Amino acid sequence: MVTCRAAYKGFADIVRLLLFLDANGKHQDKEGFIPLHWAAIRGNLTACRILVQAGKKDDLMMTDNSGLTPQQHASDRNHQQVTNFLGNARKLHYEGGIFGKLSKLRLAAALVCVIFMLLLTYINSVIMASNFPTLTDVSAFFAWIGVILATTGLILFYRKDPGYIKSNRNDSKDTRDDEPLLKLELRDPAILAGKWTRLCAACKIIQPLEAEHCDTCERCVEQLDHHCPLISNCIAKKNKWDFLGFLVLEVFAMMITGIVSLTRIVRDPWAPSSIGGWLLHVGYQHVGVVLFLVSDIFLLICVSIFTYVQISQYNVDDFQDKYIWKASTIARVSSVWSCRQYA
Ligand SMILES: [Zn+2]
Ligand SMILES: [Zn+2]
Known part of the structure; x- marks a missing residue:
């Protein structure tokens, strides 16, 4: 009582x-x-x-x-x-049981589905489409870079431990x-x-300084920034820079895929030279490319704004502590190793 x-x-x-x-x-x-x-x-x-x-x-x-x-x-x-x-x-x-878990995962699952559907549309309608001339080696390399960046960003980041603290x-x-x-x-x-x-x-537990409890994950997390429903994970000490990396990779991927798609329809040799004829040709022959471009540009604007907001909130010193230290350690270890080779 x-x-x-x-x-x-x-x-x-x-x-x-x-x-x-x-x-x-x-x-x-x-x-x-x-x-x-x-x-x-x-x-x-x-x-x-x-x-x-x-x-x-x-x-x-x-x-x-x-x-x-x-x-x-x-x-x-x-x-x-x-x-x-x-x-x-x-x-x-x-919303307990399996339905509760599904409701917590639905946005993350939706994000993965949207990215894979966009990538499939891009591969099918832009890179390998039979109604476009075959890409040169250099253009194909550039076009596939977009796919690789998008999937790498997603795979590297998804479901990483954000810095959960062991509970009692x-x-x-x-x-x-x-x-x-x-x-x-x-x-x-x-x-x-x-x-x-x-x-x-x-x-x-007694929380360390800067730790907070996440209601969604039901765990305490070190340096919690926020819980991101899009990836069904906390953004905190261990993954906040990886999250930023994921966003930057996705922005670059969307820019590259957008440029490639736009170049493909603008330089289509089988399209009529008049603007009206070109619009009709693109509307009939390249519906997938148009849909992809509209989604790509919309997402690019949203994710770019979100990335800018994230960058403006982050402390640059944390980045230096985490990555510059790692880079200098790797450089030091490699120099010692090379000295031993010559000794
Ligand atoms: Zn807690
Ligand atoms: Zn969380």
């Missing part, structure tokens, strides 16, 4: 500590309320977020003695932010007061000093 009281009062850090210690006690009070009801009644978004992260998905649909869920209580009292948050959490968490979950029911891990964590100076904001009640 202490958790209910803390949730009602909006003491987010105390809620966090109690959940971290599994000191939730009896789940429902005499009115049938769980702590999430109390946090929703007071419209405390932070407490709601902590309780949803650490709680069970059934909490979102739990009804009190009068048959109301936490979301309905928040809605009745016009706590719009809390209502929206609980509604989104219900959509995300309550699944042992909560068996946790005893004298368990070494818990005692060690409770001796942490930050905890003793009352800095409980670093506790993740869901993962049962």
Whole structure:
């Protein structure tokens, strides 16, 4: 009941500590309320977020003695932010089983399908189309570079570990007061000093600095930037520069494939010389190329803007730390190796 009281009062850090210690006690009070009801009644978004992260998905649909869920209580009292948050959490968490997993993957799967369909259209209608002259070796090399860049970007980046932190979950029911891990964590100076904001009640860990909990992945992640639904993965410490690399590769791929497609229809020797005749010829003979070009240009504009926004948010020092250091280490190792060869 202490958790209910803390949730009602909006003491987010105390809620966090109690959940971290599994000191939730009896789940429902005499009115049938769980702590999430109390946090929703007071419209405390932070407490709601902590309780949803650490709680069970059934909490979102739990009804009190009068048959109301936490979301309905928040809605009745016009706590719009809390209502929206609980509604989104219900959509995300309550779609359990295979359908829930599919819903989390659908955008990533759609992205892969769109890219492969565009690539197939490009290969079929631009590179290998029988109604165009055969490409020269140099032009074919340039045309295939676009395909290679697009697939490489996707394969290299897809589903890479963004920097997940190992959680201490699944042992909560068996946790005893004298368990070494818990005692060690409770001796942490930050905890003793009352800095409980670093506790993740869901993962049962003390978060390192700059780590955050991702609600979609249900894990804590180092230097979380955001969760990208397009690739169904977090963008964080370990993959944020790879994500940028993926975007840049896709931009170059779209530029190259766009230039090749445009050159193919403009230089088509079988097209009439008049503009009207040329438009009719392209419309009838090269529908696939036109569709590909429209999609390609649209995506190029969207992804370029997104890439620019990503670059402007990134800290260049991180890039230097990660890649310049690696490059200098490789150079040093190779120079030592070459010296040994001559010795
Ligand atoms: Zn966490
Ligand atoms: Zn995530």
